[in-house]
Amino acid sequence: MAVVSNGTTLIDAGALGAGVPTGKMTLIKTLTASSSATLSFVDGAASVVLDDTYDSYVFKFINMHPATNAVQFSFQTNAVGASGYNETITSTAFDAYQNENNSGAGLEYSAARDQAQGTAFQQFNDGLSNSADDSISGTLQLFNPSSTTFVKHFIGDSNTSYNGGLSVNWKIAGYINTTSAIDEIQFKMSSGNIDSGVIKLYGIGG
Amino acid sequence: MAIISNGTTVADAGAFSASLGSKVHIKTLTASSSATLSFLNGTDGVVLDSTYPIYKFEFINIHPATNDTSFTFQVDTGTNTSYNQTITSTFFNAQHSEGDANYLMYRTTGDQAQGSSFQRLTEGTGADNDQSCSGTLTIYNPSDTTFVKHFIANTHNAHHGDYTMNNFIAGYVNTTTALTRVQFKMSSGNIDSGKIKLYGIKDS
Numbered sequence: 001m002a003v004v005s006n007g008t009t010l011i012d013a014g015a016l017g018a019g020v021p022t023g024k025m026t027l028i029k030t031l032t033a034s035s036s037a038t039l040s041f042v043d044g045a046a047s048v049v050l051d052d053t054y055d056s057y058v059f060k061f062i063n064m065h066p067a068t069n070a071v072q073f074s075f076q077t078n079a080v081g082a083s084g085y086n087e088t089i090t091s092t093a094f095d096a097y098q099n100e101n102n103s104g105a106g107l108e109y110s111a112a113r114d115q116a117q118g119t120a121f122q123q124f125n126d127g128l129s130n131s132a133d134d135s136i137s138g139t140l141q142l143f144n145p146s147s148t149t150f151v152k153h154f155i156g157d158s159n160t161s162y163n164g165g166l167s168v169n170w171k172i173a174g175y176i177n178t179t180s181a182i183d184e185i186q187f188k189m190s191s192g193n194i195d196s197g198v199i200k201l202y203g204i205g206g
Numbered sequence: 207m208a209i210i211s212n213g214t215t216v217a218d219a220g221a222f223s224a225s226l227g228s229k230v231h232i233k234t235l236t237a238s239s240s241a242t243l244s245f246l247n248g249t250d251g252v253v254l255d256s257t258y259p260i261y262k263f264e265f266i267n268i269h270p271a272t273n274d275t276s277f278t279f280q281v282d283t284g285t286n287t288s289y290n291q292t293i294t295s296t297f298f299n300a301q302h303s304e305g306d307a308n309y310l311m312y313r314t315t316g317d318q319a320q321g322s323s324f325q326r327l328t329e330g331t332g333a334d335n336d337q338s339c340s341g342t343l344t345i346y347n348p349s350d351t352t353f354v355k356h357f358i359a360n361t362h363n364a365h366h367g368d369y370t371m372n373n374f375i376a377g378y379v380n381t382t383t384a385l386t387r388v389q390f391k392m393s394s395g396n397i398d399s400g401k402i403k404l405y406g407i408k409d410s
Contacts, residue, residue, distance in 0.1 A: 005207060006220030024231040024405060055266050055401060056340075090370045092300035094310045109300060109310035116306035143266050143340035143362075150267045153340040153362045155372065171300065173362045173372030179336050204264065205231075205403070 025058070028201045033194035035067065041201050043183035050183050052146035054203030059142070061158070061187070061199045063135040066128055068192025069163070072113075073128060073136050074121035075187045079180035086119040087182070091174025093123070100165030117177065121188065124156055125170045129163030135197065136160045138170070145182040152176040228408040230258070237397035239271065244389040245404050254386060256349040258406030263343040263388070265402045272395030273333040274366045276316075278324035279343065279390045281355075283383040290322040291385075295377025297326060304368045316373075320380065324391065327359055328373055332366030338400065339363035341373070348385035355379040
């Protein structure tokens with residue numbers, strides 16, 4: 001039985017009516033770190049969707065706190081059927097920073113964080129401290145990972161609070177230089193565990 | 207007739223009262239050797255008025271027919287179709303080549319000072335089969351009749367010289383007239399393929 005209100009079909013046949021405007025940022029999966037070496041989103045496993053269901057995917061990482069001092073939060077991907085999280089990446093990285101004591105602020109390119117056809121984990125930041133109140137939060141958007149025509153664009157935006165009182169806004173972007181579909185993504189620290197933090201995966205699309 | 211569950215009005219007067227998400231998909235346009243892609247308020251299901259305070263375009267794998275071109279946009283008011291509103295804008299990007307050359311720079315070739323050209327969203331996008339550009343463009347309160355119209359974009363493109371480019375574009379459309387339409391095109395040649403999705407962001 002359809003539910004019709006004021007002439008508009010709101011619900012019918014077990015689904016919302018076609019004319020009902022709905023949000024198009026769909027939470028797919030939340031992973032919570034607890035002294036975790038890695039956090040991985042694998043299409044088809046544990047309810048993760050990372051295929052052509054959505055046009056783009058957004059990861060929101062919240063208060064990722066490292067167990068080890070002075071490390072980098074990072075990600076890599078696997079193409080369908082591949083393993084090792086070592087796809088080829090060309091990327092950019094730059095940051096804006098400011099000290100709490102106003103002793104130095106600036107904008108700089110970070111050659112240590114970019115890659116030129118590299119296969120390392122792509123780093124979001126530099127030197128994240130493990131002080132109790134320090135962490136990194138931000139987003140990573142991955143466009144059309146299931147494409148078998150184009151290289152895969154990504155854009156990341158994050159902020160870190162440094163030990164010693166420094167706020168750093170990191171901007172990374174690049175492409176995973178493969179025309180194979182990407183169906184797995186893994187996050188980890190450059191050294192040591194992810195002590196705590198949450199990563200949420202959303203699908204974007206209408 | 208209202209639908210009431212456990213004392214809460216879930217739906218009434220032809221609409222849900224309960225939240226169904228704040229990012230509402232309005233329209234998707236798919237390029238196929240297209241000279242332009244246009245979103246016109248009131249046409250083909252497009253909403254671009256005071257319904258939402260913020261509109262966000264997401265473009266995915268925009269592939270140019272012509273090498274070394276820029277993906278661009280302009281806007282217009284009322285039923286005008288000239289797409290030549292006055293814009294003042296900034297453009298900077300980070301670049302890194304597959305050969306390991308890197309730059310972070312302001313790009314005067316991408317900004318406008320009271321210009322009426324199509325606003326660049328990328329720089330030198332390549333037309334190789336696997337090259338394209340993707341990103342977002344947010345326009346704030348386009349229907350306002352008091353303020354100039356702010357926009358902010360963040361795009362990524364595969365440059366024809368095998369560079370990755372992370373582009374940051376922002377500015378204002380210098381009119382207090384409501385905007386009713388947005389057009390996208392390449393700086394030269396067609397949009398060979400790609401999708402542009404328009405979302406409205408609810409304020410409540």
